[in-house]
Amino acid sequence: xxxxxxxxxxxxxxxxxxxxxxxxxxxxxxxxxxxxxxxxxxxxxxxxxxxxxxxxxxxxxxxxxxxxxxxxxxxxxxxxxxxxxxxxxxxxxxxxxxxxxxxxxxxxxxxxxxxxxxxxxxxxxxxxxxxxxxxxxxxxxxxxxxxxxxxxxxxxxxxxxxxxxx
Amino acid sequence: xxxxxxxxxxxxxxxxxxxxxxxxxxxxxxxxxxxxxxxxxxxxxxxxxxxxxxxxxxxxxxxxxxxxxxxxxxxxxxxxxxxxxxxxxxxxxxxxxxxxxxxx
Numbered sequence: 657x658x659x660x661x662x663x664x665x666x667x668x669x670x671x672x673x674x675x676x677x678x679x680x681x682x683x684x685x686x687x688x689x690x691x692x693x694x695x696x697x698x699x700x701x702x703x704x705x706x707x708x709x710x711x712x713x714x715x716x717x718x719x720x721x722x723x724x725x726x727x728x729x730x731x732x733x734x735x736x737x738x739x740x741x742x743x744x745x746x747x748x749x750x751x752x753x754x755x756x757x758x759x760x761x762x763x764x765x766x767x768x769x770x771x772x773x774x775x776x777x778x779x780x781x782x783x784x785x786x787x788x789x790x791x792x793x794x795x796x797x798x799x800x801x802x803x804x805x806x807x808x809x810x811x812x813x814x815x816x817x818x819x820x821x822x
Numbered sequence: 823x824x825x826x827x828x829x830x831x832x833x834x835x836x837x838x839x840x841x842x843x844x845x846x847x848x849x850x851x852x853x854x855x856x857x858x859x860x861x862x863x864x865x866x867x868x869x870x871x872x873x874x875x876x877x878x879x880x881x882x883x884x885x886x887x888x889x890x891x892x893x894x895x896x897x898x899x900x901x902x903x904x905x906x907x908x909x910x911x912x913x914x915x916x917x918x919x920x921x922x923x924x925x926x
Contacts, residue, residue, distance in 0.1 A: 688909060775899040776902050
């Protein structure tokens with residue numbers, strides 16, 4: 657048991673709901689199994705830790721050809737014509753639907769999920785370059801974000817870790 | 823199915839050391855497995871174990887960490903403090919249940 661614990665690091669670069677959950681689900685599973693977890697948020701992934709954005713993450717039906725109408729209870733795999741995706745309210749509708757499905761599975765919303773992970777020992781960091789680009793400050797982030805770090809810092813702190821880019 | 827003697831009782835276990843029949847579990851077994859994991863069971867640990875056992879008995883599945891924190895009144899922080907480095911597996915093993923079924 658004295659061996660070095662397994663380490664895993666996620667780089668979250670997307671802010672759409674379908675790209676936000678993978679790191680949360682896998683990271684939580686990792687913590688539950690005693691694996692050390694670090695998450696680095698960059699580019700659009702910073703929406704996950706941005707206080708003003710985290711509760712408003714969305715999923716657009718546009719250019720997502722895997723999203724079929726069976727999610728709305730229509731049998732078979734009938735596609736959503738891409739042109740419908742541009743109708744105002746379609747993204748909000750798809751996001752509402754996904755959040756409802758997640759809630760049905762007892763999956764917590766992103767803000768609460770991250771809180772839970774921080775309580776479980778996950779270490780969260782924001783990417784310096786993205787922070788500068790989006791003109792953000794540490795105060796803009798949810799509690800639990802330890803620091804704003806450079807890519808090089810990230811490389812140092814994840815030595816020996818398995819890295820997953822999302 | 824391999825068997826193993828824990829706390830003087832012969833029980834069925836799987837390859838990873840989880841009891842396969844929750845009915846064979848006793849409190850003495852829990853204490854013994856906890857010791858193997860380096861945990862001295864306290865009142866707070868028992869709260870988690872008792873909750874997990876009754877949750878598994880009522881819906882047939884080993885509870886996830888989220889189910890435990892939602893239902894037992896033990897917070898995530900406390901849970902990770904009580905069963906450090908991998909509460910999901912540790913709680914299940916000590917409680918004589920299989921691995922949690924579910925991802926949250």
